Structure formats: structure tokens, C-alpha cells
Amino acid sequence: MKRIKPYLLFLIAAALIALLYIINPPMGSKAAVTVLSSFKEMLFILPPVFILLGLLDIWVPRETMVRFMGEGSGLKGALLSFLLGSAAAGPLYVVFPIAAAFMRKGAKFTNILILIGAWSTTKIPMVLFELSAMGLKFGLTRLALNIPVILIITFVMGRAFSEEERAALYERAEQVD
Amino acid sequence: MQTTIFYGVALSLLLLSFIKDRQKTRRSLVKAWKSFQNILPQMLGMITSIGLLLALLSPAVISEVIGSSSGWWGVLLAAVIGSITLIPAFVAFPMAAILLENGAGYMQLSAFVSTLTMVGVITLPLEIRFFGKKFTILRNSLAFALSFVVAFVISKVVH
Incomplete structure (x- = not known):
């Protein structure tokens, strides 16, 4: 449970998107597309920020x-x-x-x-x-x-x-x- | 463009660090990975809930409640919707532009954009983890209150 807790918000939101997809496919897929594209954006932006943070902490x-x-x-x-x-x-x-x-x-x-x-x-x-x-x-x-x-x-x-x-x-x- | 600069700076410094001291470089990278891992679950949660909210609240719906004739009531609603979560600028401003086209008012949009970038209810647990309750609640409340002042001035300047 302790390992799942940080992911609770993610799991709930993901389940709701799945539910939305069943009720209203266009809306559900719009949500999924938004999530995927912002996640890709984050993965692109964040590595240098955290590398600099690590270097700062050590050096x-x-x-x-x-x-x-x-x-x-x-x-x-x-x-x-x-x-x-x-x-x-x-x-x-x-x-x-x-x-x-x-x-x-x-x-x-x-x-x-x-x-x-x-x-x-x-x-x-x-x-x-x-x-x-x-x-x-x-x-x-x-x-x-x-x-x-x-x-x-x-x-x-x-x-x-x-x-x-x-x-x-x-x-x-x-x-x- | 800015990200390219960041990658350039980060990678050059990393290379420099590697040349000077491999052990320290390794520790830096472990540190970087740990910090990233630390906010990853919350980040996943936030990105996913933002996606859900954006799909549910279509520009047409939002524009209707925060239209240019909605007055201070509209400003309040805009500020509350904006406070739900923190959104990066590259999502916030294209969205604000669409809302403007759909008939949202400048005063209302100003409150919306201010709380969107400064106040986050979904991010409260993460902020509390780093800075405690008093800091988090005070910072978010001050930012919320001041976004009304900004909205008021905007309404006087932009028509």
C-alpha cells in the first residue's frame, strides 16, 4: 500500500479517463492524447533541469x-x-x-x-x-x-x-x- | 530553443564534471535520478488529471462562465477554475488564447492565468511535503488574493 499511495492520484485519474472513454470515446481519447503529449513534453524538458540540480548538490x-x-x-x-x-x-x-x-x-x-x-x-x-x-x-x-x-x-x-x-x-x- | 540551451549547458557541465572527478559525477547523477524519482508519481498524477479536466471543460463551456459580461462573479469562477491545478505555460497560454476567441473577458482571463500559474490545489500535498502546511497555504492564499488585484488593473488597462 505504501508503494501505491504516491501513485493514487495517477491511478484514479487514469481510471476516470478510461471510464470517460467508455461513455464518450471522443472526449476520452482527447484526454488521453493531452496526457501523452504533456508527458512527452515533460520528459523532454526535465532531464537537463535535474542534471543541473544533481551537479549543484554535489559540486x-x-x-x-x-x-x-x-x-x-x-x-x-x-x-x-x-x-x-x-x-x-x-x-x-x-x-x-x-x-x-x-x-x-x-x-x-x-x-x-x-x-x-x-x-x-x-x-x-x-x-x-x-x-x-x-x-x-x-x-x-x-x-x-x-x-x-x-x-x-x-x-x-x-x-x-x-x-x-x-x-x-x-x-x-x-x-x- | 530554450530547452536546447538547457541541454547544452547541462551536458557541457556534466562532461566537465566527468573529466574532473568521475566519482562526484556519478553521485550527481544518482542525486538527479533520485530527485526526479521523488516527484515522478505526483507529476504523473497531475499530468493525468490535467488531461482529464481539459477534456471535460471544453473552451466553449469555460468561455460561457467567464465571458466578458460575467463581471466579478466571472472573475471569482475563473480564479477558482485556475486554482485547481498548476499548468505549465505552454499549455496555459494557448488555452487562454482559445478562451479569448470564444468570448472570455480579459479581466476574467487575467485571474484565470494568474491562478493557473501560481495556485495549485492538486499540487498542495507535494508543496506541503517540501515546505510544510503554513508556507504552502499562505503562499497559495496570497497568490489567489493578489490575482484579483491584477485582474482589476487589467480591466482598467485592456478593453
Whole structure:
């Protein structure tokens, strides 16, 4: 059961798609095609992201991360976090293991928040997609608004966590692997 | 294009690592594989449920509830639908463009796209595993609330 549990959502969704296929074949096959194509897309995007994550974990010494993104890294650290998040590829949930690896290496809490925020909204390919799909005015307005949105979330969450709670979060990042 | 750059950078660094220290390279790859394996079950689950939802919620259905005359009620619905799960941009924006063609409003679509990329209910267990309950709930709630502010400004700027 313990081995099946992580796959529960997948099994339920797959069963529902099979059921949908029986009830409504065109809808069911549309769902299956969407799933297969996004899975292929993921398998294509993810290998380099995880290879870089592995190299980071083994090669980059803690001191280096602390110097660039740690407590004393100031504006430069924030900017670096923003750029790293914006340059990245993959949906938001891919950033979770990456953020945890950064925490293990001693990156500052607010920089982790900026990294997650930038990953979710200001990614370069995403902005380009948005500009072409939704128009210049819509895309640029949202881009201009998303930067303060990231900062507000970072600021509020930075205040909401006490020293002990942050320490517990870093402890959790150590364990999660 | 961006993926090509990523492959280039990752493979060059991997080669460099291999030349400098085979043992460390092996450990890096084991680490990479373990991290990937760790999120694989959830990723499979999410991709499959997104596929199911996209098939059920046709653009025509969504556009109807979040049409340009649906007002703040439509914005709320759009934000809620967008919050169900996190979707990568390459799925989100082509979909938003189709919705726009089908009559969805800019204000509503703005809320939809914001929560689509920032808020994920299906991904909550995964996020909690990494960052705990307080962090996850606070981050998702803040992003949810702020997407209404963004939608309001969009409604003033884009017509």
C-alpha cells in the first residue's frame, strides 16, 4: 500500500479517463492524447533541469551559495534569485525540489521566495507565450504587475515566519531529499 | 530553443564534471535520478488529471462562465477554475488564447492565468511535503488574493 499511495492520484485519474472513454470515446481519447503529449513534453524538458540540480548538490560548496544567495547577499542575491527563477523551465512544482536544494546549501529564506515567485510568473518563455497569445497590452501589464506581486508575497511571508519556524523549514529541506 | 540551451549547458557541465572527478559525477547523477524519482508519481498524477479536466471543460463551456459580461462573479469562477491545478505555460497560454476567441473577458482571463500559474490545489500535498502546511497555504492564499488585484488593473488597462 505504501508503494501505491504516491501513485493514487495517477491511478484514479487514469481510471476516470478510461471510464470517460467508455461513455464518450471522443472526449476520452482527447484526454488521453493531452496526457501523452504533456508527458512527452515533460520528459523532454526535465532531464537537463535535474542534471543541473544533481551537479549543484554535489559540486557547489555551501560557502559559495551562502556568499551569492545567503543572509548577507543583499540586493545582488535577490536579483540573482529573480534571474534564476526567470530563466528556468518547467511548471511550478518542479521548483519545489530545486528550492529545497538551495535551502540545503544555505540560500536565504526571502531569496527562496523570490525564486519560487519568479519561476511561477516571470519566466522568459512564459512571458513570450503570453505576449503572442494574449496581446502586448495584456502581457506587459501583467508582467509589470507580477513583479510587485512577487515582492508582496515575499515580504508578507518573510514576516510571517519566526526564526524557529524558518529553522524548522530548513530542517525539513534537509530531510526531504 | 530554450530547452536546447538547457541541454547544452547541462551536458557541457556534466562532461566537465566527468573529466574532473568521475566519482562526484556519478553521485550527481544518482542525486538527479533520485530527485526526479521523488516527484515522478505526483507529476504523473497531475499530468493525468490535467488531461482529464481539459477534456471535460471544453473552451466553449469555460468561455460561457467567464465571458466578458460575467463581471466579478466571472472573475471569482475563473480564479477558482485556475486554482485547481498548476499548468505549465505552454499549455496555459494557448488555452487562454482559445478562451479569448470564444468570448472570455480579459479581466476574467487575467485571474484565470494568474491562478493557473501560481495556485495549485492538486499540487498542495507535494508543496506541503517540501515546505510544510503554513508556507504552502499562505503562499497559495496570497497568490489567489493578489490575482484579483491584477485582474482589476487589467480591466482598467485592456478593453
